[in-house]
Amino acid sequence: MKSQRIPVRFEGDGSGVEELSWGQREMWQAMRRQLTWMPMGYAVPIAPGTTLEDAVADLRFMMGRYQSMRTRLRHDPDGHTRQVVVAAGETALEVVDADDDADPAEVADQVHQRYWNSDYDFVNDWPIRVAVVRHRGVLTHHIAVLCHLVTDGFGALAALRELADRDLVYGRKPAPPITAMQPMEQARWQRSPAGQRELAAVLRRWDSVLREIPARRFPGSADPRNPRYWRVNLDSPATLLAVRAIRARTTVDPTTILLALFVVALGRVTGASPVVTRVVANNRFRRGLSDAVSPITHTGLCVVDLPDTTFDDALARVERRSVAAYRYAYYDPARLDELVERVSHERGEELDLSCFFNDRRLLTRDLTAAPPPAPDELAAAVSLSRIRWDSQDKPVERLFATINDEPDTLDLEMFADTHHVSPADMEALVRGMETLAVAAAFNPKASTRIPAAAGVS
Numbered sequence: 432m433k434s435q436r437i438p439v440r441f442e443g444d445g446s447g448v449e450e451l452s453w454g455q456r457e458m459w460q461a462m463r464r465q466l467t468w469m470p471m472g473y474a475v476p477i478a479p480g481t482t483l484e485d486a487v488a489d490l491r492f493m494m495g496r497y498q499s500m501r502t503r504l505r506h507d508p509d510g511h512t513r514q515v516v517v518a519a520g521e522t523a524l525e526v527v528d529a530d531d532d533a534d535p536a537e538v539a540d541q542v543h544q545r546y547w548n549s550d551y552d553f554v555n556d557w558p559i560r561v562a563v564v565r566h567r568g569v570l571t572h573h574i575a576v577l578c579h580l581v582t583d584g585f586g587a588l589a590a591l592r593e594l595a596d597r598d599l600v601y602g603r604k605p606a607p608p609i610t611a612m613q614p615m616e617q618a619r620w621q622r623s624p625a626g627q628r629e630l631a632a633v634l635r636r637w638d639s640v641l642r643e644i645p646a647r648r649f650p651g652s653a654d655p656r657n658p659r660y661w662r663v664n665l666d667s668p669a670t671l672l673a674v675r676a677i678r679a680r681t682t683v684d685p686t687t688i689l690l691a692l693f694v695v696a697l698g699r700v701t702g703a704s705p706v707v708t709r710v711v712a713n714n715r716f717r718r719g720l721s722d723a724v725s726p727i728t729h730t731g732l733c734v735v736d737l738p739d740t741t742f743d744d745a746l747a748r749v750e751r752r753s754v755a756a757y758r759y760a761y762y763d764p765a766r767l768d769e770l771v772e773r774v775s776h777e778r779g780e781e782l783d784l785s786c787f788f789n790d791r792r793l794l795t796r797d798l799t800a801a802p803p804p805a806p807d808e809l810a811a812a813v814s815l816s817r818i819r820w821d822s823q824d825k826p827v828e829r830l831f832a833t834i835n836d837e838p839d840t841l842d843l844e845m846f847a848d849t850h851h852v853s854p855a856d857m858e859a860l861v862r863g864m865e866t867l868a869v870a871a872a873f874n875p876k877a878s879t880r881i882p883a884a885a886g887v888s
Contacts, residue, residue: 813865
């Protein structure tokens with residue numbers, strides 16, 4: 432295996448130095464907290480007939496079209512980190528020639544892992560790394576890994592939609608104006624009077640909720656481990672089928688159904704009510720952000736009181752409360768941190784907000800919207816579930832629940848600090864989500880089995 436780098440010149444509209452946008456700041460804080468540059472990307476088979484000229488054109492188009500692709504950071508002596516956008520420059524496409532007897536898919540995976548695990552220089556490196564694999568003279572795979580400061584998953588989909596238009600990529604038709612605010616413009620709006628009014632309203636809402644909720648999320652772990660941070664994934668075809676059935680009889684959005692399953696499972700495991708979790712909002716319902724190729728996700732605070740009731744009642748409560756959470760999920764994270772610290776001080780106890788839920792499926796959301804299964808099909812799927820574990824020393828949040836993209840199944844993930852959530856409780860959460868989903872699939876009276884407690888309804 433050998434490789435070469437093809438220089439790719441690019442130029443685009445917009446340049447300058449600005450404060451980080453709220454979304455960039457949210458990602459930057461998480462990166463520093465978790466000691467990672469949060470890479471995201473893929474290694475996929477390439478369309479037959481794709482040429483090197485096509486791959487170069489794609490990379491040139493992305494770098495020129497989206498300011499976030501040509502943004503680096505600057506760390507100033509005053510402690511501020513700012514975004515630096517350039518109008519023109521040069522990057523490179525790596526071409527990896529696989530040996531004739533090699534499996535090009537394995538070579539693509541190796542390149543992907545190399546990009547993913549390599550250090551990233553926020554000040555000097557371009558935030559996207561791109562390669563193609565060539566096998567016996569034919570391009571077979573495309574690899575792209577980018578820093579999460581470039582965009583979130585929904586922004587990546589917006590870019591991919593434009594990349595599919597070959598006339599646009601090759602300049603055979605004029606590029607339409609970008610209607611979504613790019614990060615520099617976002618930062619300017621956010622410090623404008625309108626942006627500050629929006630921020631003040633959001634902080635008032637958080638302030639009122641923070642003064643009502645219990646301070647602690649978890650009762651404590653009886654089984655702290657080393658390595659400290661563990662991840663469990665449950666590959667659950669049964670949950671996929673059950674969510675289809677629940678959606679068909681309730682007409683509730685699948686993401687809300689999955690959030691309700693998590694909230695009820697968390698209430699069962701911790702014994703807490705109200706259940707409090709931060710839900711990731713993509714924020715593309717906001718004016719000027721619908722097609723943004725930049726990070727604009729934040730978390731809203733979802734607080735749900737779940738006494739011993741039916742799952743359908745719990746689902747209605749979660750739907751109502753999550754709408755409010757998403758509404759107030761666009762803010763300056765530094766100002767929010769200041770608010771949490773102030774309220775904690777006034778209450779005389781630390782507020783633990785380190786519990787998260789994120790349905791980050793992008794390519795498989797239609798799977799949960801398919802027709803519902805027959806009861807016997809759902810029953811047969813329960814035995815197909817598979818669980819897997821991983822651990823690491825790098826810190827993560829105390830609990831982060833994620834729904835991942837996987838074909839023909841739902842991948843339920845819990846990533847946790849075992850000093851706060853034990854591995855047994857992590858497994859109970861994913862198993863509990865599956866069990867509840869199956870029980871509620873065709874039964875609107877399935878019970879949450881959570882003791883009643885005073886809280887926010």
